[in-house]
Amino acid sequence: MLDALKRSVPPFVSAAVRNPKAVGAAAPSSRALAARMASAVPDGVDTPTVVEIGAGTGAFTRVASERVAGGGRYIAIEQDERMADHLERTIPGVEVVNGDAAELGKILADRGVTSVDAVLCGLPWSLFTVELQRRILGEISTAMAPHAVFTTFAYVHAARIPGSKRFRSEVEAVFEEVEVQSPVWRNLPPAMTYLCRGARGTD
Template sequence: MRNPHQLGAIAPSSKAVACLAASVVPNTGEAVVVELGAGGGVISDAIRRRLPPGGRQIAVELNDGMVRHLRRSRPWLEVIPGDAGDLGKFLGQAGVTQVDAVVSSLPWTLFDEQHQKRILDEVSAVLAVGGTFSTVITLAAMPFRRFRQFRALLKGTFTTVGVLGPVWLNVPPALVFTASTSCPSPGRVA
């Protein structure tokens, strides 16, 4: 509540939304998965349940209070404090050049178009061939101009964009957008 420009949700994501967002995480091999805006860790838990043994899970979180919470409550999670717009730099420092999935619950409508583009460009640059990006969007955000800007940037950055949901048992109800550059995403075309 003290940082309204860092938190975009009035409540944590539901387990149903978390599972849907994490559905892009490979469940075989030694996958590397990054979560943007891990917040309280609900989606982090869903990613962990899906991630195979030997996989690596990294979270990038801007809010200092949430970073402390994640480190205390989820010691197995690699938490990097910082802005998702610097994703490539952070991953390079962690010895990672490419990832298999990026899962996001960032508050896209709080970001101007330039910041949205910067983050999406970073995500696109680190995704391995066949990798997928997913992001949670509440239905309440959809009427806003910044959501329309985000959707246009998503379509301009990735080859395939899909939509999963809606999940009505979330406060507020939400969709999960998926995107990839080489393989079709599950769901209907956005």
């Protein structure tokens, strides 16, 4: 009976209970936020390689992977094993990796990927140390092709906390162009998105 009860708990809730510092949200992201994030997937690339890190239960994955359907490659990286299993079962056509974003370069190299066209990220940056923020941003920027785009989000209410301020500073040090887009109010909590181009060192 205990096993059946565990299976009935939604993966997002289960992950939040197991490791609240790694989840960092009260609820899965909305369709509106997913659509904003998915817009980073390039239209002008015939067979794009898109990476999503911190894929969670697939709120972004379902929408963004549709933009590479029929061509290209979508790799979703999730550190929580149960959520990774959930992604693999429920979203066909996506390469799901149970792994750590801080090892992004190795994960991609193991799969024969030398550069990517877009990176979507659902990680809770404000909860990370500055060292971890730098390491993951470094992995992301190194993996990006010169034309690639990196997009992530932050909750509006958390914009003033130290972790969020550190992240804003770090991301501006890594990318030449950082566009802070208008908030997505149809999300719980409301979130603003970052659209970043020109990863330094990719020229």
